[in-house]
Amino acid sequence: MSTVTDKVPVFAGLAPLPEAKGRAGFGGALRSEWTKIRSVKSTLWTLAAAIVIGVGISALGNWGQSSHTTETAVELAHKDLVQRTMFGIILGQLVMVVFGALAVTAEYSTGMIRTSLSAQPRRLNVFFAKLVIVTLVAFVVGEIISFASFFIGAHFWATKGVTLTLSTHGALQAVIGGGLYLVGAALLAFGIGAALRHTAGAITLGVALLFVINIITNFMPTSWQNDIDKWLPYNAGSQVWATQHVADVGTSFSAWSGFGVYMGYAVIALILGLWVFERRDA
Amino acid sequence: MTATTTRSFHMDAPIRRITFREALDSEFAKIRSVRSTYWTLLICVVLSVGISLLIAAVTSANWDTLSATNRATVDMSSVVAGVYFGVLVVGVLGVLVVSTEYGTGMMRTSLTAFPRRSVLFLAKAVVLTLVVLVTGIIIAFASYGVASPFYTKHGVDLSLSHGANVRALLAVPVYLALVALMGLALGFLLRHTAAAISTLVGLFFVVPIITNFLPGTLGKDLNKIVPSNAGSAMMVTHAATPGSTPTLSPIGGFVALLIWTALLIVPAFWFFRHRDA
Amino acid sequence: MIEVRDLVKRYGDTTAVDHLSFAVEPGRITGFLGPNGAGKSTTMRLILGLDRPSSGSALIDGLPYRDLRDPLRYVGALLEARAVHGGRSAFNHLLYLAQTQGVPKRRVSEVLELVGLSGVAKKRTKGFSLGMGQRLGIAAALLGDPKILILDEPVNGLDPEGVLWVRQLLKALAGEGRTIFVSSHLMNEMAVTADHLIVIGRGKLQADMPVGQFIAQFSDTAVLVRTPEAEALRAAAGERGWTVADTDLDGALIVTGSTAPEIGELAAARGLVLHELTPQRASLEEAYMELTRETGEFAHRPAPAWGGADGRA
Numbered sequence: 001m002s003t004v005t006d007k008v009p010v011f012a013g014l015a016p017l018p019e020a021k022g023r024a025g026f027g028g029a030l031r032s033e034w035t036k037i038r039s040v041k042s043t044l045w046t047l048a049a050a051i052v053i054g055v056g057i058s059a060l061g062n063w064g065q066s067s068h069t070t071e072t073a074v075e076l077a078h079k080d081l082v083q084r085t086m087f088g089i090i091l092g093q094l095v096m097v098v099f100g101a102l103a104v105t106a107e108y109s110t111g112m113i114r115t116s117l118s119a120q121p122r123r124l125n126v127f128f129a130k131l132v133i134v135t136l137v138a139f140v141v142g143e144i145i146s147f148a149s150f151f152i153g154a155h156f157w158a159t160k161g162v163t164l165t166l167s168t169h170g171a172l173q174a175v176i177g178g179g180l181y182l183v184g185a186a187l188l189a190f191g192i193g194a195a196l197r198h199t200a201g202a203i204t205l206g207v208a209l210l211f212v213i214n215i216i217t218n219f220m221p222t223s224w225q226n227d228i229d230k231w232l233p234y235n236a237g238s239q240v241w242a243t244q245h246v247a248d249v250g251t252s253f254s255a256w257s258g259f260g261v262y263m264g265y266a267v268i269a270l271i272l273g274l275w276v277f278e279r280r281d282a
Numbered sequence: 283m284t285a286t287t288t289r290s291f292h293m294d295a296p297i298r299r300i301t302f303r304e305a306l307d308s309e310f311a312k313i314r315s316v317r318s319t320y321w322t323l324l325i326c327v328v329l330s331v332g333i334s335l336l337i338a339a340v341t342s343a344n345w346d347t348l349s350a351t352n353r354a355t356v357d358m359s360s361v362v363a364g365v366y367f368g369v370l371v372v373g374v375l376g377v378l379v380v381s382t383e384y385g386t387g388m389m390r391t392s393l394t395a396f397p398r399r400s401v402l403f404l405a406k407a408v409v410l411t412l413v414v415l416v417t418g419i420i421i422a423f424a425s426y427g428v429a430s431p432f433y434t435k436h437g438v439d440l441s442l443s444h445g446a447n448v449r450a451l452l453a454v455p456v457y458l459a460l461v462a463l464m465g466l467a468l469g470f471l472l473r474h475t476a477a478a479i480s481t482l483v484g485l486f487f488v489v490p491i492i493t494n495f496l497p498g499t500l501g502k503d504l505n506k507i508v509p510s511n512a513g514s515a516m517m518v519t520h521a522a523t524p525g526s527t528p529t530l531s532p533i534g535g536f537v538a539l540l541i542w543t544a545l546l547i548v549p550a551f552w553f554f555r556h557r558d559a
Numbered sequence: 560m561i562e563v564r565d566l567v568k569r570y571g572d573t574t575a576v577d578h579l580s581f582a583v584e585p586g587r588i589t590g591f592l593g594p595n596g597a598g599k600s601t602t603m604r605l606i607l608g609l610d611r612p613s614s615g616s617a618l619i620d621g622l623p624y625r626d627l628r629d630p631l632r633y634v635g636a637l638l639e640a641r642a643v644h645g646g647r648s649a650f651n652h653l654l655y656l657a658q659t660q661g662v663p664k665r666r667v668s669e670v671l672e673l674v675g676l677s678g679v680a681k682k683r684t685k686g687f688s689l690g691m692g693q694r695l696g697i698a699a700a701l702l703g704d705p706k707i708l709i710l711d712e713p714v715n716g717l718d719p720e721g722v723l724w725v726r727q728l729l730k731a732l733a734g735e736g737r738t739i740f741v742s743s744h745l746m747n748e749m750a751v752t753a754d755h756l757i758v759i760g761r762g763k764l765q766a767d768m769p770v771g772q773f774i775a776q777f778s779d780t781a782v783l784v785r786t787p788e789a790e791a792l793r794a795a796a797g798e799r800g801w802t803v804a805d806t807d808l809d810g811a812l813i814v815t816g817s818t819a820p821e822i823g824e825l826a827a828a829r830g831l832v833l834h835e836l837t838p839q840r841a842s843l844e845e846a847y848m849e850l851t852r853e854t855g856e857f858a859h860r861p862a863p864a865w866g867g868a869d870g871r872a
Binding site (some may be wrong): 020022049057060061064065067068069087090091096098101102109199203204207211212213216219220221222223224 | 320333334336337340344345347348352360364366367370371374377378381406463466475476479480483484487491492495501534
């Protein structure tokens with residue numbers, strides 16, 4: 001029994017809570033994951049940087065190309081200018097990898113994962129709530145990047161007599177696809193991050209899969225590239241924001257088959273990450 | 283009354299400044315005792331050599347399908363092609379050597395032990411360089427050992443009695459060491475793991491894509507001097523083939539890479555000395 | 560109530576927790592003691608479902624932690640106060656936890672006020688001192704108005720006022736019928752706070768009993784005696800097999816092996832004058848050191864005397 005002789009202090013101010021209503025639901029988990037993302041300034045800066053850099057590089061590249069090109073409007077119409085307007089996605093995907101990886105690895109590096117998992121011992125809830133929020137945020141940011149890049153780029157190419165609008169053949173699907181591609185990059189990194197639980201490792205691996213692998217296959221002889229090239233994550237995934245599906249070497253997938261392959265890689269990473277997240281000690 | 287003895291406590295050693303040698307020992311101990319260093323270097327070696335081997339085997343198997351121009355481009359740089367992956371790993375290692383100290387707050391401990399910051403900086407740089415140089419030499423010669431047979435049987439000249447071939451092989455550890463130092467510099471400048479790695483990756487892999495895209499001679503000139511292309515120029519031994527992207531000469535590549543490294547290291551050093559911990 | 564039954568956790572070759580069984584009852588403060596490396600933190604993590612036991616079980620009111628609905632409403636835990644994201648404000652850190660359990664937002668402000676952090680609620684936790692971080696951790700534990708509190712070193716880094724505040728808080732909470740499970744190394748604080756003790760060493764249970772009983776059982780009883788006839792007393796005590804030791808407290812003697820009444824009666828029988836006869840109640844610290852001396856894995860060598868007597872003969 002307590003033997004406090006002084007008057008009971010402080011705690012008097014704390015009204016008791018009503019009875020616990022039910023299990024820590026998925027809705028609560030979603031709200032909590034959203035709070036986690038919006039409450040850290042550096043995350044918001046990262047997403048802003050993705051937009052500025054993604055759109056900025058697109059604008060820069062398209063301005064440069066359009067003002068220096070010697071091709072006529074007729075010749076240009078045969079190129080995939082729609083894809084070119086969204087050129088900044090190549091850099092944007094890097095920032096998305098960082099965003100996706102950090103969504104998971106930051107909890108491990110700060111030790112916060114133990115707090116989060118004590119609050120929600122049903123780990124599937126945490127994983128999927130996080131996944132949903134990351135997907136939504138990546139989608140919004142990705143579409144902003146692809147749409148803004150497209151319109152700015154279209155403006156530059158208009159000065160060369162080429163009109164690009166959303167009703168141009170395949171354009172709408174490609175522009176939406178640009179945002180989807182960026183979501184895929186974030187999800188791939190998310191899965192790797194959950195599997196490795198280490199920031200530097202996850203970013204490095206994500207970068208290796210999206211960039212370095214392309215460089216290395218350049219060394220392969222053409223006949224090999226014919227078979228392998230189209231399966232590389234970037235090559236497959238980038239078909240979804242292209243209007244023409246011509247590969248440098250060999251064949252390429254169509255827009256949605258390529259995207260399917262690309263998302264397949266992301267799903268594999270997510271499954272691995274889920275397994276590690278669920279099973280291993282915090 | 284129990285007898286108690288009083289002892290006065292005094293240090294016999296005179297207090298003096300930490301020598302550079304001691305700082306070196308400390309940095310070596312730090313890098314050796316972190317298990318992830320071993321894993322990182324091991325992965326780096328295995329993957330770099332493995333990729334070189336893979337490329338060699340596939341190229342050799344498909345030799346008949348290669349055009350004459352293609353065959354002419356096969357040289358020592360193909361033998362060590364796996365280094366393109368190794369570059370990423372040692373760059374990240376350079377970042378981690380610094381950023382993890384900031385992340386764990388250990389930098390404050392280190393600075394208390396070594397208040398002369400230039401000593402700490404130099405010690406880290408020296409240790410990192412030595413470790414990566416050794417790793418690079420292993421990668422270079424192991425790649426040579428496993429990959430060159432696939433090429434020499436098709437008549438590619440890879441003999442080590444040619445100065446150019448030796449230069450290309452030795453360029454590998456030099457390239458890797460300079461990249462590691464660039465990572466180190468970024469670690470000191472940004473002090474945050476994800477940010478520093480992103481910048482490193484952006485500099486190495488994204489900038490060349492952008493310069494490739496830029497039009498005209500400006501684009502081509504910029505493309506030559508970006509770090510990754512400057513570095514790969516150091517390992518090339520064949521003459522430029524018509525229609526290929528222009529690159530710097532091997533010496534030019536080396537100089538360009540040195541300048542890049544200096545551009546990062548100098549501000550990093552200056553900031554480290556003058557900023558709060 | 561927390562129930563641990565035959566709990567075992569192995570990491571490779573090491574057995575961190577070795578067939579541990581105990582219960583932590585509501586309405587009182589249970590102290591959890593043990594040397595460093597004894598398995599206290601591991602046990603707490605097993606109770607909270609952060610690690611899987613190799614065998615055995617740890618149950619909260621009959622359920623494993625993972626099966627609890629809204630666990631933060633049942634169990635408030637403070638394991639590592641420093642496990643926060645430095646870039647997030649204190650308020651948002653608690654808010655994200657609150658949202659996982661459907662705890663209303665105003666509750667976050669209430670607990671921050673309770674622990675005295677409302678002034679810095681919107682500041683990033685990166686700049687928090689050790690004490691502030693600790694208080695944030697306590698606030699997080701109280702967020703869900705839990706029946707059970709599991710606290711690992713709660714007063715670490717707090718100033719004396721803070722330490723007193725925690726003690727009063729825990730006593731009030733125990734008085735409300737909650738279950739309080741606290742681990743600490745501060746023996747003196749534990750002595751005045753805890754009602755019941757669970758002591759582990761090398762992963763095994765060493766003691767599970769009320770505080771008073773623990774002290775009595777594991778320490779020598781000693782009696783301080785002042786007498787002008789020290790030699791006579793020494794001889795008489797020696798015949799009975801009691802030990803008499805000198806102190807430097809102005810001629811006082813410490814007699815161990817008997818009780819004050821026995822000494823008094825012996826003195827009376829021999830006609831010896833006594834000026835003082837004071838039973839020395841052993842401290843929890845002494846009892847604990849005695850118990851863990853045999854089992855302590857990480858026992859320290861006694862510190863050399865740097866100067867002066869160490870206070871007690």
